[in-house]
Amino acid sequence: MNKNITMRDIALKMGVSSVTVSKALNDKDGVSDELKEKIKLAAWEMGYRMNTVAKSMREGLTYNLGVIIPERFTGTSQTFYLRLYQEIAVALQQHNYYGILHILSREDEEQLHLPRIYHEQKVDGFILLGQVSKEYIEVIEQIEQPKMFLDFYDEHAEIDSIITDNFYGAYELTNYLIRQGHRDIAYVGNLYSTSSIQDRFLGYYKSLLEHHLPLRQEWILSDRDEQGTFVDLELPSSLPTAFVCNCDQVAHLLLQQLRAEGYQVPQDCSVVGFDNDIYATLSEPHLTTIEVNINKMAYTAVDSILKKIRDPHTSFGRVLVPGNIIYRDSVKDMT
Amino acid sequence: MNKNITMRDIALKMGVSSVTVSKALNDKDGVSDELKEKIKLAAWEMGYRMNTVAKSMREGLTYNLGVIIPERFTGTSQTFYLRLYQEIAVALQQHNYYGILHILSREDEEQLHLPRIYHEQKVDGFILLGQVSKEYIEVIEQIEQPKMFLDFYDEHAEIDSIITDNFYGAYELTNYLIRQGHRDIAYVGNLYSTSSIQDRFLGYYKSLLEHHLPLRQEWILSDRDEQGTFVDLELPSSLPTAFVCNCDQVAHLLLQQLRAEGYQVPQDCSVVGFDNDIYATLSEPHLTTIEVNINKMAYTAVDSILKKIRDPHTSFGRVLVPGNIIYRDSVKDMT
DNA sequence: CTGAAAGCGCTTACAG
DNA sequence: CTGAAAGCGCTTACAG
Incomplete structure (x- = not known):
């Protein structure tokens, strides 16, 4: 050899x-x-x-795809984007493409530096995985190569995006709570943090509207600051019978806090999450939540971006990938 | 532009x-x-x-590094290797290199297929992250490019490897238990599954030997089958006062089982883990465990493989990266 | 069915 | 200090 x-x-x-x-x-x-x-x-x-390098040079294609994840979504306990990246890598393999992971550091995001894979023409396109600042989005828009947002979107940017159906998922989950007899339902999440949290909130709100339940400001609990760092939750003085949390992790935090203050879940109040990540089954009780279809999101993203590489005029708009409810033990039947 | x-x-x-x-x-x-x-x-x-492709062609270097992770280490709850991969990607960035993740499917491992990144000369070297079969190792050995094992080793293969100091970590942890007055200490892990589990066991055993404590066969509990799938633990009829688990995840499982059988941890018996992963702090009580220095492992691996790319004759042998004990609440002081 | 020529965009000797 | 030439290993017209 x-x-x-x-x-x-x-x-x-x-x-x-x-x-x-x-x-x-x-x-x-x-x-x-x-x-x-x-x-x-x-x-x-x-x-x-x-020698693929020679082939690439000749064809003007690198057969690499850049996947950019902002550093702040890659903490020890945040495995979601890494798992999504992994699925992307597997999906790419099947198309003779390869993923190059770029962790976007806080400084680079702040100073609006594009990753080196851009400046060195290492890739044929980009998947931006995880929401970045408006300013950074504007810089990304300037890139003349195919690109795509994954797991978030920006209404001002003309960039295709693939997201889980946050709105409908939270809507369905809240409907379920109402079917179980709940009427006093709070939402946990900073409404100004990410589009996901916002859309999940709106799905929750739609369900309230449809059932003619009032939206009470004191029942919207912020869970994190604008940087995404979790803050202590302030429980409302009068406790609702159920909490819709914007993610499993914060549901897990809420559970601990409720327990610390002497409440039993789901006996005293119910809690639902979103994501069906590791926190859902590590919480006690296990969380009723929405399972995000990571696999489908990854495949859809890869298919779309490869189509755009082949034909730059292709455009998809906002693609919603539905999740589905996983029923576990954190909701009390009040009927 | x-x-x-x-x-x-x-x-x-x-x-x-x-x-x-x-x-x-x-x-x-x-x-x-x-x-x-x-x-x-x-x-x-x-x-x-x-145009890096042209530069690559000229220089005969791709500036890519292949990171191969066997599929079976990438389950939903197994975030360790993905996190290690992430650190590798960051370390590579700083050296103008890029990581290409290849998930090695079970079929490819079984049929001894090398990844396409090999056949297409997409990378300048390989990091194999996670133990593969003896047969696959032999195939890897044939590769004439720089390569390196990460988080495992094989005594028969002449391939440099970087591992966490499993032996010494488990030894220290067991010493700690003994200092806390424990004498009846069990080990949880399938001794024939991976080199890590084996070495952790031997560290545990060394500590027993040094303290003239007997090794009791019925206190070695297998936790998984040869494919790595967790199996139900069989608790010994006479309970030890402490369990040394080969990883936090199985410690977490053990905790659940002990609780189900009516035992309190650490009051009735103590449990220690290994890895300091997400299970360590999600367990109740939080686990005393060994923190693996993921960052250092990644940097060491990247430095080493890049040196080998520059000079193929460089060799490092087996490099041990020490971890350190994190003291939490799962051990009772019996003194 | 087969092949000589040209070119992708760089960089490394080498000559001036 | 500056540049003409050659070549890295492929593939795409094009000619036979």
């Missing part, structure tokens, strides 16, 4: 030209089947490995 | 040759400082982006 076997080496050995070798190895027309097989066999015997 | 600005375009505009542009942009000698600055400015104004 010598290193640096090229098509030329195979051509020399076989007494043909490297053009013929290229055609044979790529299964193109213009070579007899018999010769093709011979060449393939020789290539295999000689331990030939395609 | 036009696309496909090349050095030649800059050269044409500046009335110099592309050789001079290349030298200026790469800060090489042979261009006056004045001209250098002018060229850099022009490049910036024209929105020039280096």
Whole structure:
């Protein structure tokens, strides 16, 4: 298994030209089947490995895709984006593409620095995984390569995005609580933090509206600051019978706080989460929540961006990937 | 910001040759400082982006590194390797290198297929993250490019590896239990599953030996089958006062089982874990455990493999990265 | 069915 | 200090 076997080496050995070798190895027309097989066999015997760099240079495609995750979504306990990235990597593999992960540091985001994979033309397109600042979005928009938002969107940016159906998921979940007899339902999440939290809130609100239940300001609890750092929850003086949390992690935090203050879940009040991540089953009781379809999101994102690479004029708009309710033990039936 | 600005375009505009542009942009000698600055400015104004593919082809280096993780270590609850991968990606960024993640499917591992990044010469070297079968290791050994094992080793393979100091960590943790007055200490882990579990066991055993405590077969509890799937633990009829678990996740499982059988931790018996992952603080009580220095492991791995890429004759052997004990609430002081 | 030529965008000797 | 030439390993017209 010598290193640096090229098509030329195979051509020399076989007494043909490297053009013929290229055609044979790529299964193109213009070579007899018999010769093709011979060449393939020789290539295999000689331990030939395609030099993709040369191919890339020739074609002007790197066959790499950049996946950008803001650093702040990659904390020890935040595994969601990494799992999504993993699914993306697997999906890309199947299309002969490769993912290059770029963790966008806080400084680079603040100073509006594009990642080096952009400046070095290492990739054919970008998936931006996780919400960044408006200013950074504007910089991203300037990139003339295919790009796509994943798990968030921005109404001002003309960039395709793929998100989980936050609105409908929270709506369904709140409907479920109401069907279980709940009327006093609070929402936990900072409404000004991310589009996901906002949309989940609006789904919750729609459900209230449809059932003619009032929206009470004191029952909207902020869970984090604008940087995304969790803050202590302030429980309202009069406790609702149920809390719709914007994510499982904060539901888990709420559970601990309720327990600390002497409340039992779901006996004294019910709690639902969102995401169906590790916190959902590590919480006691296990959380009723919305399972996000990570796999579908990843596949959809990869399919879309590859289509855009092939044809830059393709556009998808905002694609919603539905999740589904997982029923567990954190909701009391009040009926 | 036009696309496909090349050095030649800059050269044409500046009335110099592309050789001079290349030298200026790469800060090489042979261009006056004045001209250098002018060229850099022009490049910036024209929105020039280096075509790294061309550079790669010329130099014979891809500036990519393959990180291979066996599929079976990437389950929903297994975030450790993904986090390690993330740290590797960040470390690589700082060296102008990029990581390409390859999830090694079960079928490919079984059928001894090397990843496509190998066959397509997409990378300059490999980090194999997570133990694979002996047979697969043998195939990996055939690769003539720099390669390295991370978080496991194989005594028969002449491949450098970087591992957390499992042996010493478990040894220290067991010593601590003994200092707290424990004498009847069990170990939880399948001794034939991975080198980590085995080495942690041996560290535990060394501590027992040093304190002249007997090793009791019925106090070695298997936690998983050979494929790595967790199995139900069989508690010994006479309960020890402490359990040394090979990882936090199984400690968490054990905690649940003990609670289900009516035992209180740490009042009735103590439990320690290993890894300091998410399970350590989600368990009730929080686990005393060994924190693995993920960051240092990633940096060491990246430094080493890059040195090997520069000089293929470099070799490091087995590098142990020490962890450290995190004291929490799962151990009772019996003294 | 097969191959000579050209070119993708760089960089490294080498010559001036 | 500056540049003409060659070449990295492919593939795409094009000619035979």
